[in-house]
Amino acid sequence: MKSVAIKASSQNTTFKQILFLLFIAISSNAFAQKDGYWDKERATTKEIMVPARDRVSIPTEDLPVGTTEIVYRITLLDKNQEMANSLVSVLKAIPDPTGISQGSAGAVFLMSKISGDDKCTYSIFTSNENAKKYISDGRIDNACYSQAEPVSKDAKRLSVNKSSCLKEDISTIWFGLESKNWILSQKVVIEVVPWVDVKLSRGWNQDNKNEIISLCKTSTMAQKMANSDDFCVCILNKIMKQYRYDEFQKLLAVEKTKVYKDFGNSCYKDADISKNVFNDLRTQVASLIKAQKYNEAIPKLNTIVSEGKATALDYSSLGYCYILTKQYAKALKVLLEGEKLDDTELLVKLNLAHTYLVSDDYSAAKAIYKKYQTQNVTDSLSWIAKTKLDFAAFEKAGLPTKDFEKILKLYN
Numbered sequence: 001m002k003s004v005a006i007k008a009s010s011q012n013t014t015f016k017q018i019l020f021l022l023f024i025a026i027s028s029n030a031f032a033q034k035d036g037y038w039d040k041e042r043a044t045t046k047e048i049m050v051p052a053r054d055r056v057s058i059p060t061e062d063l064p065v066g067t068t069e070i071v072y073r074i075t076l077l078d079k080n081q082e083m084a085n086s087l088v089s090v091l092k093a094i095p096d097p098t099g100i101s102q103g104s105a106g107a108v109f110l111m112s113k114i115s116g117d118d119k120c121t122y123s124i125f126t127s128n129e130n131a132k133k134y135i136s137d138g139r140i141d142n143a144c145y146s147q148a149e150p151v152s153k154d155a156k157r158l159s160v161n162k163s164s165c166l167k168e169d170i171s172t173i174w175f176g177l178e179s180k181n182w183i184l185s186q187k188v189v190i191e192v193v194p195w196v197d198v199k200l201s202r203g204w205n206q207d208n209k210n211e212i213i214s215l216c217k218t219s220t221m222a223q224k225m226a227n228s229d230d231f232c233v234c235i236l237n238k239i240m241k242q243y244r245y246d247e248f249q250k251l252l253a254v255e256k257t258k259v260y261k262d263f264g265n266s267c268y269k270d271a272d273i274s275k276n277v278f279n280d281l282r283t284q285v286a287s288l289i290k291a292q293k294y295n296e297a298i299p300k301l302n303t304i305v306s307e308g309k310a311t312a313l314d315y316s317s318l319g320y321c322y323i324l325t326k327q328y329a330k331a332l333k334v335l336l337e338g339e340k341l342d343d344t345e346l347l348v349k350l351n352l353a354h355t356y357l358v359s360d361d362y363s364a365a366k367a368i369y370k371k372y373q374t375q376n377v378t379d380s381l382s383w384i385a386k387t388k389l390d391f392a393a394f395e396k397a398g399l400p401t402k403d404f405e406k407i408l409k410l411y412n
Contacts (some may be wrong), residue, residue: 036096036197039064040088044192050120050179052186055138057131057176060192065246066201067194069097070166071110073155074175077187078116085113087155087191097195100157110155118186119150122177124158124165131174138178150180168205203245212236221264224303226280234267235260278309285317294321305334312342319351320390323358324397331355346377347386354390357407358400369407384411 044060063070073087090110094100100110123143125131130142140146144165147154160166165173179186216222216232225231239248239259251259267273281300288297301318304310310318315338322331332355338348349368356365369387377386391404 036066036068036195038088038091039067039194039196042194043088044190045086045088046191047187047189050177050186050188052179052181052183055135055176055178057125057128057135057174058190059128059131059172059174062171063173063194064196064201065203066196066198067166067170068161068197068200069157069159069195070173070192071097071100071155071157071195072175072190072192073110073112073153074120074122074151074177075112075114075153075189075191076116076118076120077114077189078118081114081116081187083112083114083189087193091193097157097159112153112155112189115153116187117152118184119152119180120177120186120188121150121180122147122154122175125174125176126165126167126170128172128174131176134176140176143176144173168200169207202240204240205245208245209236209240212239216260216264219260219264221268224281224300225277226283227276230273230276231264231267234270234273235263238263238266274307274309278304278307282314289317289321292324294324297321298325310338310341312338312345312348314338315341316345316347316351319348319355323351323354323399324393326399328355328359332359346372346375346383350377350383350386350390354394357403358394360400362403362406365403366407366410370410373411387411 042061042064046058048056048058050056060070071087071091075083077083087110123134123140123146125134125142126144127142133142134140140148144163145158158165160168173192175190177188213232213236216235217228222228222231242259243251248256248259268277281304285297285300288294288300298318298321301310301314301321304314305318315334319331319335319338322328322334331351335348335352335355338345339352342348349372353365353368356362356368372383374383376382387407391401391408395401395404
C-alpha cells in the first residue's frame with residue numbers, strides 16, 4: 001500500500017509539472033502575440049500558369065501599415081495537384097517571426113508537402129517598373145533578392161532590418177518568375193503572409209514622428225525653452241496614443257492646432273518637464289541680466305510668476321530688473337510679493353531697500369540697509385559688497401545717485 005501511495009504521489013507531481021509547463025507555453029505564446037500578429041486577412045495567395053520558357057511578375061496584395069516581416073512560399077505543382085496546407089494555416093503554429101529562423105526546422109516546416117517536377121527561378125522587386133523590366137529582358141540587377149538556382153519549391157522570411165526588399169513605407173512587392181520547362185506551362189502558387197507590428201500598424205514611422213517633433217519645436221511654448229526635446233516627445237506620445245497617423249492627417253488645420261494646444265498644456269504641467277522649462281528660463285534670465293539686457297529678462301521672469309512657479313529669488317531678480325529699467329512701482333509690488341513668500345531671503349530685502357532709495361523714501365531704505373549690514377546675502381557674498389556692486393550698476397544705468405554715499409557711510 002505504501003508503494004502504491006508513493007507511485008500515485010509521483011504521478012500527481014508529474015501531472016502538475018506538465019500543467020505548469022503548458023501554462024508557461026501558453027503564457028509565452030500570448031505574450032509574443034502582443035507585439036504583433038500574422039495578418040491572414042491581407043495575406044496573398046495566387047495561383048498562376050507560367051507559359052513554357054516565359055517570365056511573369058506577380059504583385060502581392062497591399063501590405064498593411066506596420067509590416068515588419070513577411071514569410072513567403074513558392075510551390076510548383078503538377079497539373080492535377082492541389083495544395084495540402086495553406087501558408088496561413090502553417091503559420092498559426094508559430095507565434096512570431098523569429099521562430100522561423102531558429103534552425104533549419106523552421107524552413108522545413110514552412111515548405112509545401114508537395115510540389116511538381118517542374119522548376120523555376122525567381123527574383124523579388126520593390127517597384128513595378130523593375131518587375132516589368134525583368135519580364136522584358138530577364139535582368140535581375142534591380143532585384144532585392146534573386147534565386148538563381150532553379151527550385152520546385154522555396155520558402156523564406158524577409159524582415160525590415162535584414163532585407164532591402166522590405167522597408168517601412170513599402171506597400172507592395174513583385175515576384176518575377178521564369179519557367180524552366182521548355183515545353184509545357186507550369187502551375188505556380190505564391191503565398192505571402194505579413195507580420196504586423198502592433199505599434200507601427202498605427203502608421204507612426206520615423207519620418208512621421210519627426211514631422212510632429214519639427215512642428216512642435218516651432219510652437220510658442222517650445223520656443224520658450226532652452227531644450228524642448230522632452231516637451232515635444234511628450235506631445236508626440238499623446239498624439240500617437242490618441243490617433244493613428246492617417247486619422248491625424250485627416251484633421252482640419254484648426255483641429256490640429258487645438259490638439260497641439262491641449263496636449264501642449266498637459267505636457268507643460270508635467271512635473272519633470274515643468275521643472276526643466278522653468279530652470280531653462282532661469283538660466284536664460286541669468287545670462288540676460290549678466291549681459292544687462294533687463295528688458296528681455298523681464299518677460300521671462302513674468303512667465304515664471306504667471307505660471308505660479310516663482311521662488312523668492314525669482315521675485316528678487318524681477319524687482320532688480322524693474323529697478324534698472326526705472327519701473328519703481330512695479331519693483332516695489334513684486335518685491336513685497338517675494339517678501340511674503342520668504343521673509344528670510346536677503347536679496348529680496350536688499351532690492352526692496354534699493355527701491356525705496358531710488359524712489360526718494362530714504363528713511364525706509366536706511367532702516368533696511370542698517371538692519372542687515374552685518375549679514376551675507378549668499379554664502380560667499382556680504383550685504384555690503386553686494387550693495388556696492390548694485391550701486392555701481394545703478395550709476396551706470398543713470399539711476400538717481402544722490403543718496404548712495406549716505407548709505408555707504410552707514411556701513412563705516
